[in-house]
Amino acid sequence: MSLPLFVAGRGSLDGVAPGSAFVLDGDEGRHAAVRRIRAGERIDVADGAGRVARCVVGRAERDHLRLTVERVTDVEPRLPRLVLVQALAKGGRDEQAVETATELGVDAVVPWQAERSVVRWSGDRADRSRHRWEATAFAAAKQSRRATVPLIEPCTGTAELVARAGPHGPGDEVVLVLHEEAAEPLTRVTIPDAAAVLVVVGPEGGITPGEIDRLTAAGARAVRLGPEVLRASSAGPAALAVLSARLGRW
Numbered sequence: 001m002s003l004p005l006f007v008a009g010r011g012s013l014d015g016v017a018p019g020s021a022f023v024l025d026g027d028e029g030r031h032a033a034v035r036r037i038r039a040g041e042r043i044d045v046a047d048g049a050g051r052v053a054r055c056v057v058g059r060a061e062r063d064h065l066r067l068t069v070e071r072v073t074d075v076e077p078r079l080p081r082l083v084l085v086q087a088l089a090k091g092g093r094d095e096q097a098v099e100t101a102t103e104l105g106v107d108a109v110v111p112w113q114a115e116r117s118v119v120r121w122s123g124d125r126a127d128r129s130r131h132r133w134e135a136t137a138f139a140a141a142k143q144s145r146r147a148t149v150p151l152i153e154p155c156t157g158t159a160e161l162v163a164r165a166g167p168h169g170p171g172d173e174v175v176l177v178l179h180e181e182a183a184e185p186l187t188r189v190t191i192p193d194a195a196a197v198l199v200v201v202g203p204e205g206g207i208t209p210g211e212i213d214r215l216t217a218a219g220a221r222a223v224r225l226g227p228e229v230l231r232a233s234s235a236g237p238a239a240l241a242v243l244s245a246r247l248g249r250w
Contacts, residue, residue, distance in 0.1 A: 003054075005044045005145050006032060007138065013047040013072070020069040022055060029064035037065060048141070048149035050075040075147040080174070081107040081196040082243060084236045085161065087114035087203040088121060093233035095136050097201065100237040102140035102150050105244055109133065110198075111155040116205035121155045130155065158211055161200070166218035173198055175220035178239055179212060180229050182222035186242050189223050197243060201236040 006028040016022060024032060024045060037043060038060055045053045045067070051074050055067035084101045086094050086109055098109055111133065113121060121129050133152045141149040156164075165175040172195040176186065179202075191197060200207075200220070216222055225238055244250045 002145060003042055003044050004032075004035065004037065005046060005142060007046045007048050007142055007149065010047055010049045013045065013051045013053055016051075016053055016069055016072060018069055018071050021058075022053065022067045022069055023064055024055075024067060025064035029061075032065050033060070033062055042070070043067070046147045048138075048147075050077065050148050052147045073147075078105075078107070078249060080191075080194045080247070082240055083108045083110060083173075083196050083198045084240065085110040085112050085156075085198050085200040086236055087112045087201055087207075087232065088117040088119040088155075089203045089232040090118045093204070093231060094119070095133060096233035097236045098133050098136045098150075098152075099140045100233070101240055102137045102146070103144045104237050104240045105146075105249060106150050106240055107148070107196075108151040108153055109137065110153045110161075112161060112200070113155055113157050114203050115158060115208045115211060117203045118205075119203075126155055158214065162214045162218045164198075165215055165220040169219075170195070172196070175200060175215065176239070177207065177212065177215050177220050177222045178202070178225060178235050179207060179222045180224060182224040184221065184223050186223045186225055186239055187246070189221065191243075191246065197247075199236055199239045199243070201232060201239075204232055 039057050041057045043055055045055055053072050054070045057065050058068055059066040084106050086097050088094055137150045174194045175198045177200040
């Protein structure tokens with residue numbers, strides 16, 4: 001059986017080496033207390049950025065653990081990075097997509113304010129909503145025992161997404177837009193060497209013809225998954241599963 005995993009946060013394991021003392025406190029320390037982790041047990045502590053420390057518990061307190069590090073492992077980043085561009089959707093379907101995509105290995109998620117998105121992020125609501133997505137990704141990463149927690153990027157609009165797909169964008173990203181009327185199936189699309197593959201998923205009402213035209217004119221490619229029309233919560237994870245198999249991640 002795999003060991004309990006706790007995520008201490010980015011930078012928390014910098015400089016840690018075998019033999020180092022480490023204190024797991026904060027929310028994760030309290031969570032360890034709830035799970036009744038005891039002295040002498042072994043646990044894994046990740047920093048959410050790819051570093052994992054195998055530790056033995058020296059002392060268990062009410063809200064923290066005192067640990068001794070036995071070994072440290074760095075998980076190499078996988079290329080290309082898989083990025084889900086998820087349109088804001090009602091009923092929590094966008095958060096469901098974030099959760100499942102994290103379990104399936106997504107590297108980053110971009111919230112997209114699409115034209116047909118009923119949900120709108122603005123002001124304080126935007127901050128609260130992004131924090132919810134971050135919390136969802138954090139919990140899903142722990143559940144799936146990932147050493148990395150996906151980055152939730154700032155919310156973007158269609159104009160910014162078009163610019164990212166165009167010649168003045170990063171240039172080393174492939175942008176694939178899921179669309180039910182696309183002629184090219186995702187299972188057959190040629191994926192060139194790139195730093196990242198972006199999978200764009202529309203809201204409940206779908207991506208508008210204008211958005212498709214602007215994105216493909218900029219350099220994105222419209223692709224389809226299959227004959228069925230998937231929900232906003234399942235289309236992205238399904239595409240990520242296909243890409244993970246094609247890219248040799250699975």
